[in-house]
């Protein structure tokens with residue numbers, strides 16, 4: 342039976358926003374499918390945040406329509422609309438005099454959810470975001486590190502289990518190591534896979550790591566909209582090509598699978614020790630390089646491959662696969 346494409350949860354049509362004479366969002370039309378993560382990417386000032394804020398009516402557009410779950414957002418009161426959409430921003434915006442648990446419980450409280458249900462959900466979310474409730478639930482935001490505050494911000498956005506989540510540079514204020522850790526926790530949250538997510542970033546690696554599709558914007562216009570691999574390998578124009586140029590090799594490693602490099606591996610040298618970890622052919626070259634660096638095993642197997650290979654053999658094969 343053919344796959345039935347999921348219905349769009351967000352449908353944007355001819356959206357336009359001007360600030361004075363400047364057209365910041367320029368006649369954009371696109372859809373986001375249920376369960377999809379769409380990343381809005383582009384240079385500073387290209388209109389990413391403005392576009393995101395029109396989706397929950399923090400900014401009112403000058404033209405066009407936005408439907409969420411089939412309803413025009415203008416038919417809903419902004420406050421009611423926002424209670425049904427999770428929203429995470431770089432500055433986190435936790436209420437300073439509320440504890441962590443009270444901050445996470447704000448939206449479920451406004452929605453009239455039973456207190457016991459909210460308390461249980463809060464504990465569950467905090468635990469899953471590596472903030473043990475016994476230690477963190479009673480703390481105030483000022484007592485937390487930036488990474489911990491950002492995790493509370495994510496828990497707060499997820500607390501009422503909204504089907505749509507908007508995130509504006511959610512990891513932007515963090516140092517690179519904390520940023521990678523919070524991003525990993527974010528990626529591994531099961532329930533986010535079921536949600537429709539729109540995320541703003543100007544970090545290319547982040548976009549490739551998280552996106553099902555990337556919308557690359559410039560001057561309020563879509564330059565290309567598609568899976569990360571397509572933007573890298575089939576750029577629609579020179580802007581798209583140039584945008585990824587500086588990080589091309591690292592991005593190629595992310596979009597190239599082990600199955601694609603396997604035919605180019607030259608298995609030679611001494612026999613490999615037993616017990617090397619195995620990765621599926623669908624894993625990326627980048628994942629394999631990270632694993633070889635992490636474990637220090639020196640070798641790994643590609644499922645279906647004849648024998649384990651080294652980092653050197655993998656990189657040489659990757660080079661040959663790129664031609």
Ligand SMILES: Nc1ncnc2c1ncn2[C@@H]1O[C@H](COP(=O)(O)OP(=O)(O)OP(=O)(O)O)[C@@H](O)[C@H]1O
Pocket residue numbers: 360365383384385386387388389390391392543
């Ligand atoms: N309230 C406002 N009044 C006037 N101009 C604005 C306003 N908000 C945004 N702009 C302008 O609109 C343009 C797009 O801003 P926006 O914040 O959407 O960009 P962005 O792509 O998110 O940028 P960044 O990555 O730097 O956050 C910028 O030129 C900005 O100066």
